[in-house]
Amino acid sequence: MNTDMTGKAALITGAASGLGRATALKFAAAGADLWLADVNAAGLEETVAMLADSGSTIGHEVVDLSDPEACMQAVVAAVARFGRLDALCNVAGLIYLANTPQMPLDQYQRTIDVNLSAPFHLSQAAIPHLLESHGAIVNVASSAAHIGEAYAAAYCASKWGILGMTKAMAMEFQKAPIRINAVAPGGMVTNIAANFVPPEGCDFDLIKRFSGMRGTVEVADVADMILMLASEAGRGFHGACIDIDAGITAG
Numbered sequence: 001m002n003t004d005m006t007g008k009a010a011l012i013t014g015a016a017s018g019l020g021r022a023t024a025l026k027f028a029a030a031g032a033d034l035w036l037a038d039v040n041a042a043g044l045e046e047t048v049a050m051l052a053d054s055g056s057t058i059g060h061e062v063v064d065l066s067d068p069e070a071c072m073q074a075v076v077a078a079v080a081r082f083g084r085l086d087a088l089c090n091v092a093g094l095i096y097l098a099n100t101p102q103m104p105l106d107q108y109q110r111t112i113d114v115n116l117s118a119p120f121h122l123s124q125a126a127i128p129h130l131l132e133s134h135g136a137i138v139n140v141a142s143s144a145a146h147i148g149e150a151y152a153a154a155y156c157a158s159k160w161g162i163l164g165m166t167k168a169m170a171m172e173f174q175k176a177p178i179r180i181n182a183v184a185p186g187g188m189v190t191n192i193a194a195n196f197v198p199p200e201g202c203d204f205d206l207i208k209r210f211s212g213m214r215g216t217v218e219v220a221d222v223a224d225m226i227l228m229l230a231s232e233a234g235r236g237f238h239g240a241c242i243d244i245d246a247g248i249t250a251g
């Protein structure tokens, strides 16, 4: 598989931890220059330090992607740094579990803003540059983009949404030199688990339904899929979603 990204530039959101960091490490190992964006300054510095000897040029920016203007500016900054953009990886995300009637409005809104609206605004700004470079967008959905998960109505809405958005944009640019795809991971051991607090009085039978029987998925394996979709190796993929969820959505 040709996953060489030498001479190419990628913007990766959520790069301060978990899957975003793993994706940054994979892309750097493949030779890409990187613009890393995240709201977590300390985590971002750690990722940059981990990439110090990678040979790639690394730029980074602390940015709250719930702000549409900040999304647009992140793309502007990446293109200003590298003069091109070959891949946009929309990895940043968050989850709050809640009983639907009690979910605070700010948690609902932030879930939609970060998980769904930010990838939309980043894509808006990135697409003209990706059309020039014949580049790719890779969105991170979730097994929650295919099934209903109890106590996660807002998260599921955002992830079904990003999957629909991936396919709609793929159709819109069916005749253009850009590829737009998604990955849908199952549970991974990352910082997002900090917000994976079952709501008071919840029914654990319902939570078991989306916990799966085979354990978690490795972030490095999901990052490999993101790199594959963004690189020459993924040239046959457009409007696709690669499920890597250890069977959660099998039935």
Ligand SMILES: NC(=O)c1ccc[n+]([C@@H]2O[C@H](COP(=O)([O-])OP(=O)(O)OC[C@H]3O[C@@H](n4cnc5c(N)ncnc54)[C@H](O)[C@@H]3O)[C@@H](O)[C@H]2O)c1
Residues within 6 Å of the ligand: 013, 014, 015, 016, 017, 018, 019, 020, 037, 038, 039, 040, 043, 063, 064, 065, 066, 090, 091, 092, 093, 094, 114, 140, 141, 142, 143, 184, 185, 186, 187, 188, 189, 190, 191, 192, 193
């Ligand atoms: N961990 C899982 O079980 C799992 C399963 C399926 C899908 N996912 C998805 O994988 C992606 C990565 O999550 P992860 O598991 O690596 O968790 P993580 O918490 O380690 O990483 C998410 C990153 O997004 C960043 N982020 C959150 N809000 C932001 C904002 N407003 N602006 C900028 N950055 C922001 C966080 O700071 C963090 O670095 C998410 O889209 C998540 O929904 C995770």
